[in-house]
Amino acid sequence: MRSGWFKKRKLQPTLVVLLSIFILLLMGLLSIVMYYSTSRLISSKLSEASLSELEQVNSLLNQRMTSIKSTALSIVINPEIKEILARGSVADTYEQIRNNESASRILSNAAYSRSDISEIMIVTDRLSIYNYSNPNGFYELSRIEDKPIWAYVDDRKEGFIPPRPNDMRNDGYNPKILTYFHEIAYGGKSLGYVFINLQFSSFKNLLQGTATGNRLFYTDENNEMYNDEGDLLSGSAMDEMLRSFADHLQGYTYTHLDSSKYLSIFTSPNDFGWRIILFKPYKDVVEGISGLFTRLLLVVLICFILAVIAVIYFSRSITQPLKRLIRQMNKIGHGNFDIQLDSDYTNEIGQLNERFRIMSVKIHDLMEESEREQNQLREMELRALQSQINPHFLYNTLDAINWMAIRLKAPEISKMTSNLGKFFRLSLNKGRELTTIAAELEHLNSYIHIMRYKHNNRFEYEEDIAPELLSCETIKIILQPLVENCFVHGLGPSKGEGQIRVTGRMLEDYIQFDVWDSGTSVDVAWLNQVLQQGFESRLGYGIHNVNQRIQLHNGSNYGLTFVEVECGTLVQIRLPIKIIEEGTV
Structure with a gap:
């Protein structure tokens, strides 16, 4: 990420804006996470409570269905019913009429024992006489085989038939019913089926308490869905929803139905494979969350304002001392070092x-x-x-x-005045600071000739200079002050009697001159310290001047060094190698 734009903007407003945006994004993200987490939590808790209630209702439904099955079984195992069906059409007309009356009495007693039973019929093809005046009686099999309900009965021993209008009565009374059937067999032979038609309204009333403000559905053992009015629901969306329910024993999920979002809560299948599904409008689930979210936004807004104030204060705590520092820098820039x-x-x-x-x-x-x-x-x-x-x-x-x-x-x-004149002429060097080593040696020899007259030739002077040094460049008047120091300090006590030797060699990357005298020895360590620290002493101004001029012109790697020797004093001069062409100096 390129940050060049940051370098062109003032620090405080940039910090305030960037940190404010960051805090706003963080709080917004936190609010969204809290909103969805809260809605999920409420949905989960509500679903658990509703699921517990639905499971209780489903348990009651299971008990009712079980009791209906028990009623059917009491008829199936009734010996009188079996005997009537076993004799069937073999009995004469009078016996069949009496059998119809006996069966109607047994079935009516069972039907009237429960308020939720509409009628109980035995569907068979074993008789030749059927009494349709009483709905609780025998029903001819051929009259039901062409009805849609037979698809649920054929090849089955027992089960529940989904809700439908009563299509088995002849008196025109056809309210919606829910039917349970069970095969009647004797000696391994099917004699017919007992049909117990339940009033769907009683079934509906059982579920009515849980459906207040919600949409209630249920599925049968064939995983077909019906609404609380007993109508079969179909369609691709419904099939997809049923498949999602079939993958879970119980629980809840989010479903879109009729362009609306619902929290769908479904129970586990009961003993007959039926389960209850409750569709609760999602807007009702999160109804209180919108108010909570509004209050949350208000809290976020207050926190954001407080955070911006804190950011401004924090940025000022950084930028204000920097601004004061810049003002002190400006004072120094104008030459005022009185800063605070x-x-x-x-x-x-x-x-x-x-x-x-x-x-x-x-x-x-x-x-x-x-x-x-x-x-x-x-x-x-x-x-x-x-x-x-x-x-x-x-x-x-x-x-x-x-x-x-x-x-x-x-x-x-x-001769003496001629040498002295040559000495001053070479010292002047036409006002130039640089000269050749050859000219420097000529200047030194003029000084030596003058000293010979002064000391009456009481000293010996030796000079050994490599020929390749003569054309090298150097600053002027560096050898004469050192030799003069030999006369003043080294040979002074003996009034000029002694030896002086000057040698010069070109080493690997520098030129070295050695100036030695046989006079009084010196404290080499102390003299080198004096040269390094630069303060004057009895060493003399000339020595300091030579060392300072060499280092100013060539750098601190060059200059004078006193060396410890057995006798006398030895000082070395280190110079850079600078060979010049003839005529340039």
């Missing part, structure tokens, strides 16, 4: 203030040091100009003395 920083922070802001304070102190020190160096540079420039003027004057004066000595025939004075 927040000292009560101990977190990252406090660390930032402390680092800035340290940086400002260092910048102030560097500026003061730079100013001192500029002043020293101006002083050195003035001294350099002065040193250029003085050698010019001295060189012209010495040249005049030399000619006067020649005219007066004083060769020693002439």
Whole structure:
């Protein structure tokens, strides 16, 4: 993710906007999760309560169906009924009339014993005389085989036939009934069927208490669904719903019916394979949740406002000290180092203030040091100009003395003034700082000739310089101050008597000069410390000047180093290798 846009915007409004959006999204997501979790929880609890109630009703239904079956079995095993059916049409007309009356009496007694039974019939083809004046009696099999209900009876021993209008009575009274049938057999031979027609209204009343405000359905053993009016429901959507119920013993699910969403709760099948299904409108389930969701949104809104206030305060706690720090930076940018920083922070802001304070102190020190160096540079420039003027004057004066000595025939004075003039001329070097090692050695030899006159040749001087060094470049006047130091400190106590040796070699990546004298030994460690720390001592200004000029021109890897030797004093000069073409210096 590219974040370049963030770099161009102010920190505080950006933090407020981003954190506010994040909090709003988080709270919105939390509200949605809570809404759906609450609705699911309420649905689950409501479903469990409704399912428990439905299971009780289904248990009562199972008991009623079982009692109906028991009533049918009492008729099936009745010996008088079996005897009548066994004799069948073999009996004469009078006997069959009496048999019809006896069977009607038995069936009527069973029917009248229960208020939910409409009539009880025995369907058979064993008789030749049937009495249709009493609905509780024999019914000819041929008159029922062409009816739709026979599809439920054929090839079955017993079972319930779904609700339908009463199609078995001849008196025109045909309310909706629910039928239970059971085969009557004797000696392994089927004699007929007992049909117990139940008033569907009693069945409906049993379920009515649980269906208040809801839609009630039930399925039979064939997994066919009927509404509370006993009407068969069909269609692809209904078939899909029935298959989903068939996969579960009991429970609840969400169903769309007639373009409306329902919470469907279904019981486990009873002993006869029937189950009850309750469709509760989903809007009724979540009716109280909408009010809860409204209150939840209000709480979320209040929390969001409080969160935005907290975000603004938090962002200000970050940006305000940063703004104060920026103001102090601007003061330093204008050269005012009198700054005031927040000292009560101990977190990252406090660390930032402390680092800035340290940086400002260092910048102030560097500026003061730079100013001192500029002043020293101006002083050195003035001294350099002065040193250029003085050698010019001295060189012209010495040249005049030399000619006067020649005219007066004083060769020693002439030679001495000539060497002194050459010394000043090489020191001047036409105002240039750089020279060749050959010119530097010529400058040193002019100084040696002058010292020979001063000390009456009491010292020995040796010079061993590799020829390849003569064309190398160096800054001027680096050897003479070291040799002068040999006379002043090394050979001083013996009034110039002793040995001085100067050698020069080109090593792998630098040039090394050794200046040794046989005079008084020195504390090498202390002198090297003096050179590194840069403070003046009895070592002399010239030594400091040489070391400082070498390091300023070539870097801190080069300069002077005193070396421990058995006798005398040895100082080494390290210079970079810079070979120049002839005529460039």
